[in-house]
Amino acid sequence: MKIAVLPGDGIGTEIVAEAVKVLKVLDLPLDMETALVGGAAYEAKGHPLPEDTLKLAKAADAILFGAVGDWKFDKLERQFRPEQAILGLRKHLGLFANFRPAICYEQLTHASSLKPELVAGLDILILRELTGDIYFGQPRGRRTATDGHFPGAEEAFDTMRYSRPEIERIAHVAFQAARKRNKHVTSVDKANVLETFQLWKDVVTEVGKEYPDVTLDHMYVDNAAMQLVKQPKFFDVVVTGNMFGDILSDEAAMLTGSIGMLPSASLNAGNQGLYEPSHGSAPDIAGKGVANPLATILSSAMMLRYSLNQPEAADRIEAAVKAVLASGLRTADIWSEGTTKVGTRAMGDAVVAA
Numbered sequence: 065m066k067i068a069v070l071p072g073d074g075i076g077t078e079i080v081a082e083a084v085k086v087l088k089v090l091d092l093p094l095d096m097e098t099a100l101v102g103g104a105a106y107e108a109k110g111h112p113l114p115e116d117t118l119k120l121a122k123a124a125d126a127i128l129f130g131a132v133g134d135w136k137f138d139k140l141e142r143q144f145r146p147e148q149a150i151l152g153l154r155k156h157l158g159l160f161a162n163f164r165p166a167i168c169y170e171q172l173t174h175a176s177s178l179k180p181e182l183v184a185g186l187d188i189l190i191l192r193e194l195t196g197d198i199y200f201g202q203p204r205g206r207r208t209a210t211d212g213h214f215p216g217a218e219e220a221f222d223t224m225r226y227s228r229p230e231i232e233r234i235a236h237v238a239f240q241a242a243r244k245r246n247k248h249v250t251s252v253d254k255a256n257v258l259e260t261f262q263l264w265k266d267v268v269t270e271v272g273k274e275y276p277d278v279t280l281d282h283m284y285v286d287n288a289a290m291q292l293v294k295q296p297k298f299f300d301v302v303v304t305g306n307m308f309g310d311i312l313s314d315e316a317a318m319l320t321g322s323i324g325m326l327p328s329a330s331l332n333a334g335n336q337g338l339y340e341p342s343h344g345s346a347p348d349i350a351g352k353g354v355a356n357p358l359a360t361i362l363s364s365a366m367m368l369r370y371s372l373n374q375p376e377a378a379d380r381i382e383a384a385v386k387a388v389l390a391s392g393l394r395t396a397d398i399w400s401e402g403t404t405k406v407g408t409r410a411m412g413d414a415v416v417a418a
């Protein structure tokens with residue numbers, strides 16, 4: 065089982081080191097190879113996603129990714145910016161299905177932005193389509209308006225679009241994921257206003273007929289944004305497009321407390337996947353040894369489950385994380401009165417020991 069390890073920038077290197085430590089004690093034949101990505105790769109090789117890094121990623125069964133980016137690269141031309149590495153990997157590997165579980169661990173209910181009773185036991189999965197929608201639709205650009213409210217004015221435009229096969233494949237992923245969970249899919253759209261999401265709703269409904277054991281309901285995105293904070297436990301699997309998913313997954317993140325706890329996976333049709341924490345490179349705390357490595361450690365558990373077919377090993381990691389939280393250890397982002405504050409390495413060591 066080949067794993068490409070791409071730590072990246074900022075806290076990326078610190079947190080990935082802890083996940084690698086955890087993977088190494090599992091006693092599995094994991095072949096891990098590390099390469100540069102993001103700003104680190106740009107500085108060493110002149111490109112955020114160098115040829116050899118891409119080659120390693122393509123040949124791997126799974127990619128363990130830290131985070132990329134730093135303020136010092138903000139002035140670079142777009143193609144050289146660190147974020148281009150993650151966009152490039154998504155594109156080259158066809159990673160169209162983005163899984164973002166939002167789980168509220170019992171010991172952390174107080175860290176949520178919501179009342180504890182609303183989030184206690186919360187375990188939902190946001191499934192975001194990742195390679196289509198208004199983020200990639202052509203044409204896009206700037207021009208002079210010839211119609212609209214201000215003809216002659218400078219305007220910018222993007223194109224929202226989805227094809228039937230694109231919707232079909234993400235819908236299948238959603239129903240299959242729901243089968244392994246609580247058999248409930250909520251498809252989020254804006255079919256009352258957008259043509260794109262009328263097609264979305266039609267296709268998800270059709271695909272749903274192949275999964276009679278799974279309950280399907282539809283919700284407009286504005287209502288979904290409300291329901292996520294009003295009654296988050298209503299949801300099981302939420303499937304939606306790229307833009308709505310971007311926003312709702314960040315909203316769901318706040319239900320659980322810290323972004324430092326949230327793993328993510330991006331899969332292609334062959335179950336090859338990229339696994340990374342939901343957060344970024346956190347330059348404000350980089351190099352201080354205080355970052356929470358649990359999101360990355362939990363991402364490695366998702367990697368074992370989804371791409372490497374090692375569900376028992378994934379269970380072991382998740383159980384170890386729960387045990388460590390139960391023992392009272394906390395990194396600064398999830399610390400509260402009465403618990404023990406530890407750094408990145410000590411947290412990783414505790415998961416290894418558990």
Ligand code: NAI
Pocket residue numbers: 075079130131132133134135147150323324340342343344345346347348349354355356357359397
């Ligand atoms: P961020 O997620 O890096 O940080 C937001 C806040 O959360 C900061 O206060 C940070 O200290 C805290 N935080 C994040 N992860 C943490 C952890 N594991 N433990 C404790 N605290 C944590 O988002 P921000 O500040 O908007 O972006 C920083 C850089 O990261 C930018 O260059 C951005 O482009 C990049 N980024 C990269 C992503 C990726 O590699 N996939 C995703 C999001 C942002």
Ligand code: MG
Pocket residue numbers: 310311314
């Ligand atoms: Mg986002």
